[in-house]
Amino acid sequence: MTESDSxxxxxxxxxxxxxxxxxxxxxxxxxxFAENGFAATRLEDVAKRAGVVKGTIYRYxxxxxxxxxxxxxxxxxxxxxxxxxxxAAYPGSSEDLVRTALPRIYKALFEDGLHxxxxxxxxxxxxxxxxxxxxxxxxxxxxxxxxTALVRRGVESGEFRRxxxxxxxxxxxxxxxxxxxxxxxxxRFEPIExxxxxxxxxxxxxxxxxxxxxxxxx
Amino acid sequence: MTESDSxxxxxxxxxxxxxxxxxxxxxxxxxxFAENGFAATRLEDVAKRAGVVKGTIYRYxxxxxxxxxxxxxxxxxxxxxxxxxxxAAYPGSSEDLVRTALPRIYKALFEDGLHxxxxxxxxxxxxxxxxxxxxxxxxxxxxxxxxTALVRRGVESGEFRRxxxxxxxxxxxxxxxxxxxxxxxxxRFEPIExxxxxxxxxxxxxxxxxxxxxxxxx
DNA sequence: CCTGTTAATGACCAGGAAGTCATTAACAGG
DNA sequence: CCTGTTAATGACTTCCTGGTCATTAACAGG
Numbered sequence: 001m002t003e004s005d006s007x008x009x010x011x012x013x014x015x016x017x018x019x020x021x022x023x024x025x026x027x028x029x030x031x032x033f034a035e036n037g038f039a040a041t042r043l044e045d046v047a048k049r050a051g052v053v054k055g056t057i058y059r060y061x062x063x064x065x066x067x068x069x070x071x072x073x074x075x076x077x078x079x080x081x082x083x084x085x086x087x088a089a090y091p092g093s094s095e096d097l098v099r100t101a102l103p104r105i106y107k108a109l110f111e112d113g114l115h116x117x118x119x120x121x122x123x124x125x126x127x128x129x130x131x132x133x134x135x136x137x138x139x140x141x142x143x144x145x146x147x148t149a150l151v152r153r154g155v156e157s158g159e160f161r162r163x164x165x166x167x168x169x170x171x172x173x174x175x176x177x178x179x180x181x182x183x184x185x186x187x188r189f190e191p192i193e194x195x196x197x198x199x200x201x202x203x204x205x206x207x208x209x210x211x212x213x214x215x216x217x218x
Numbered sequence: 219m220t221e222s223d224s225x226x227x228x229x230x231x232x233x234x235x236x237x238x239x240x241x242x243x244x245x246x247x248x249x250x251f252a253e254n255g256f257a258a259t260r261l262e263d264v265a266k267r268a269g270v271v272k273g274t275i276y277r278y279x280x281x282x283x284x285x286x287x288x289x290x291x292x293x294x295x296x297x298x299x300x301x302x303x304x305x306a307a308y309p310g311s312s313e314d315l316v317r318t319a320l321p322r323i324y325k326a327l328f329e330d331g332l333h334x335x336x337x338x339x340x341x342x343x344x345x346x347x348x349x350x351x352x353x354x355x356x357x358x359x360x361x362x363x364x365x366t367a368l369v370r371r372g373v374e375s376g377e378f379r380r381x382x383x384x385x386x387x388x389x390x391x392x393x394x395x396x397x398x399x400x401x402x403x404x405x406r407f408e409p410i411e412x413x414x415x416x417x418x419x420x421x422x423x424x425x426x427x428x429x430x431x432x433x434x435x436x
Numbered sequence: 437c438c439t440g441t442t443a444a445t446g447a448c449c450a451g452g453a454a455g456t457c458a459t460t461a462a463c464a465g466g
Numbered sequence: 467c468c469t470g471t472t473a474a475t476g477a478c479t480t481c482c483t484g485g486t487c488a489t490t491a492a493c494a495g496g
Binding site for chain 2: 486490
Binding site: 121133136137175190203204207 | 253255339350382390391392399418423425
């Protein structure tokens with residue numbers, strides 16, 4: 001236990017990786033911000049998670065806020081493009097299209113990591129208008145366009161009935177939003193099964209959209 | 219501009235109001251917490267808003283966190299009781315019941331101040347399990363019971379079709395949750411009209427729940 | 437009107453975290 | 467192998483805010 005025999009006290013191996021650092025820091029930041037929120041996140045923790053030292057962060061980002069914005073911007077891939085393509089090219093009925101599109105949104109959200117992003121937007125969006133604005137423009141508006149296209153398709157083919165819902169198609173994805181909120185607050189007390197949730201979601205949406213025709217079996 | 223002629227420098231009038239203070243501080247705290255979140259809220263600001271000085275807060279609450287919890291607990295009135303009563307006593311059809319109940323939920327949320335509470339739960343619930351738990355037990359569970367009762371009523375009368383949605387009735391209120399989230403993030407860029415939103419909501423829910431009977435008019 | 441109790445004040449302290457910077461040592465290029 | 471450039475370090479500074487406490491002055495009760 002003498003201090004001289006300690007193999008500890010490793011002075012920390014340095015490594016210069018100009019290319020990789022920013023990305024690693026952003027990843028770490030995203031995680032921390034999602035867990036703690038902006039104000040409660042310590043840059044020290046972000047640094048630890050990224051395997052660097054706090055000072056290093058400032059070589060790439062000039063402030064905590066800049067890191068925050070960079071982290072969020074970096075991930076705003078218009079993920080609705082996937083669904084947009086689907087809607088544009090789908091050969092089958094509009095009902096089947098909905099049954100295909102909604103699971104895909106859930107997949108993007110929960111299997112790929114998109115819900116982490118959404119969580120941050122939900123919790124911090126109100127306090128960072130610039131970020132919320134960007135997100136609104138690049139994700140939400142886009143999503144509304146896609147939903148509008150989807151709804152129009154169904155209405156024009158006669159499958160969907162025109163209604164207040166078809167005038168405000170964003171409401172269609174509400175259950176997905178609720179799922180995100182649930183996961184971040186109540187899931188530990190009452191875990192939700194994504195599968196059942198999705199089923200109920202599809203059910204609600206579809207029976208609300210479908211014009212009745214063959215379903216007259218009373 | 220001499221300093222002696224300044225009628226300013228009022229030394230702040232003291233007032234002893236043991237009864238009223240806690241409530242005023244809680245109100246102020248609720249506002250600040252809703253606007254800034256727990257971590258970013260300064261007790262100094264809460265004090266200013268309440269018309270007192272920071273030290274005064276500590277006469278009634280022993281820490282920032284205790285104030286936070288007290289503020290939230292104080293408002294967890296089981297507001298679903300209103301709707302519960304409605305469901306239990308409603309004389310008309312289940313469709314009409316839904317058309318009556320949903321607007322009432324929106325009213326509680328947006329006209330009375332309940333959405334402020336919800337906003338805090340949504341943004342901070344993940345970081346304060348004790349609070350989320352309380353809320354889950356006293357509001358969410360209660361809400362689910364009410365929705366379950368409502369759905370069962372409709373199913374038993376034959377008005378509603380049994381489905382994945384009737385197995386998971388919480389999904390029914392998802393659009394209201396989305397509205398809260400929207401108001402706190404995107405409303406400044408694209409304000410939503412509660413009326414239209416509610417209409418679309420009712421529309422989606424109802425057509426999803428209603429078994430088809432008379433609606434065979436194609 | 438006096439006076440003891442205690443609500444309220446505001447100056448203060450301590451700790452924590454954002455941000456800085458002089459120093460160090462990887463690495464590339466000669 | 468040498469050496470200049472600069473990525474990376476970590477000790478340091480500064481500021482902010484939660485929390486404390488001695489002092490003050492409302493008010494109630496005698």
